[in-house]
Amino acid sequence: MGGLARRLSRAVVALDSARPYPVRPAGPGAVHTLGDAMTRPTDALPEPNVDGVETSLGDRAAHALLEYRAGRQHALGELIREATPLLWHTVRAQGVDRQEADDVVQHTWAALVKHANTITEPHAVLKWLLVTARRAAWEAVRKTRDDARRRADLPDDSPDHPASLPAKDPTPDVRVLQDERDRILWGAMARLPKRCEELLRLVSLADRPDYRAISAAIGMPMGSIGSTRGRCLAKLRTILDEQGDFSWTT
Amino acid sequence: MDDLTSDAGVPVPDAYDPGGPPDEVDAAVLARLARITARIDPVPEGLVERSLFAATLAGLEAEVMELAYVEAPLTGVRGDTLGGTGEATPVEARTITFTHESLTVMISLSGAQGGQVRVDGWAVPAGVLSVELHRPGTDPLVVASDVDGRFSFDAVDRGLASLVVRRADEAVAADGGAGAVSTPVIEI
Structure with missing residues (x-):
């Protein structure tokens, strides 16, 4: 291990020591991406569908959070792959355009990671994701409408040109x-x-x-x-x- | 709040019991609905990858720097708008500056062989730093800056990227004021 690796290792340890849970194992080799985890064999806990009991997305979300807190990222990567369409359509249902919805979905996943250690009830993760995505979507819609209002010089109430707001529904x-x-x-x-x-x-x-x-x-x-x-x-x-x-x- | 089966305003045909178990028609209608939803408003290509990337970066707990300045020299403008230079389309060269309360990082992007990008960077105040180049779906590249704060990545693939800079100085890190900082995600 070279000098750089040792320095990085120390830096990572220092960063991790302040956390209640080890978010990832310390060490330079541990800086993997979630996407990378898809193809990497892990020592993760077995999936929770033992005994042939079918699990729900909510169960898998809870599992992913607990795994992530334990420093294993594979399950979270799987959850992101599985639940991104659900978040996408949740955001789009609030009337957010496609470009902005793209950002909102990404931010929702980032927010989950940032709050991974403060979500007290793992089985509420799916609900947390949906609520977070919806709130961010409303905020995006509100901002878009405010911007549109600011751009309008005067309110135009003529019947031929009704003041238009962005459509609620794309x-x-x-x-x-x-x-x-x-x-x-x-x-x-x-x-x-x-x-x-x-x-x-x-x-x-x-x-x-x-x-x-x-x-x-x-x-x-x-x-x-x-x-x-x-x-x-x-x-x-x-x-x-x-x-x-x-x-x-x- | 269990008024959901007793909404008097909704006529429910006798043929099925809304309180009963879901039947095959329910399942078929929902399955069809899922297909329609996916066709009418498809999830953007790459959104999963971008989400994985965003989650990975969030997990680094780095403070995000501000994008302070982007300079794209005229010679770096895409060739098809210049015309008549007789040269192949020049690779876009850009200089981007990021700032944070404790650190300023300037990077210069230039063309490398095979359509890749060379990244030359300079961090101020000078000091040995660990610099990670994160991209979606792959392990980060890690280099150390020299004592003057200079670093480089010779050839990286184009696409989304974020640089994460850590003080390599353990004493400073222990000080508590030297967590990692990251650049916003940029297209290189």
Whole structure:
């Protein structure tokens, strides 16, 4: 080990000693990236799905946090790969444009790492992520609207040129939907209350056991029916039935 | 708050029980919804990699420096806008300065062979520093600066990058005021 490596080693030790948990093993060889951890064999704890018990995304998020606190980053990398789409659509559902949503998602993951040692309940990690992403998204939307207001010289209330704010919803390009049932389903989603629409879209991206965490995170506590079909899904089914007699299972 | 199955305003057909277990239609509709959502508003390419990178950098607990100054000399402007020089597109050369309360770092980016980038850097106040070049999906490159605070990376791939600078001086590090600092993520 050369002089540089020794110096770096000391620096890393010094940095780590102030922490309640060793975030990563001390030593120059320990400065790995999360992405790198994907391909690196680790001595990580076994995945928590022993005995064939299916785990939920929420379980895996909790596992990832505990692993990370113990200095093992592999599970967090896996979580980022798995849950980034969920965060993406959570942020986009708040009306954030794609570029800004990209930043918000990255910042949410960075925030998780920074708060890794202060999140008291590991099983709340998934909810924490969703709530953090939503708040950051609202902040981004608010800032965009403030900027737009500042840019406007005068409010223009004429009926021909109504003062416009950024659309609440980014208009999706429904032309990519070729299948008739896809278009019917998308149209039915648009008729749902906003929070129902968001809930179902996010639930569809996650495992069923995460219904409760997702609904709680977006302010719709599901009470005792987390394991059963929720009201939003029932509403959607009602609308779909009105659209005609389509088979949805084929 | 368990009013979710008793919303009187919502007609629920008799055919299924909203309090019952999810059936195959529920599963099929949700699966289709997931496919539609992914097609209409796809997750941007590389977002996972950028997120992994952001998380890795956050884990370093380095204070982020400010981007103070970017200088792109005219000769470094992309060749297709200059025209008539008869040269191949010149590699963009840039000088970027980052500041932090205790440290200023200036880096100069220039072309290296094979489309890679050479990074020459200079840190003030002078002193031996450990400098890490972090990029998404790969282990960081680590070099030491000389006593004048100069360092270089001969040839690195283009893309997102962040430099992390640590005092190599243990005495200062123990002082508590010498944690690592990192540059914002830049495109090199």
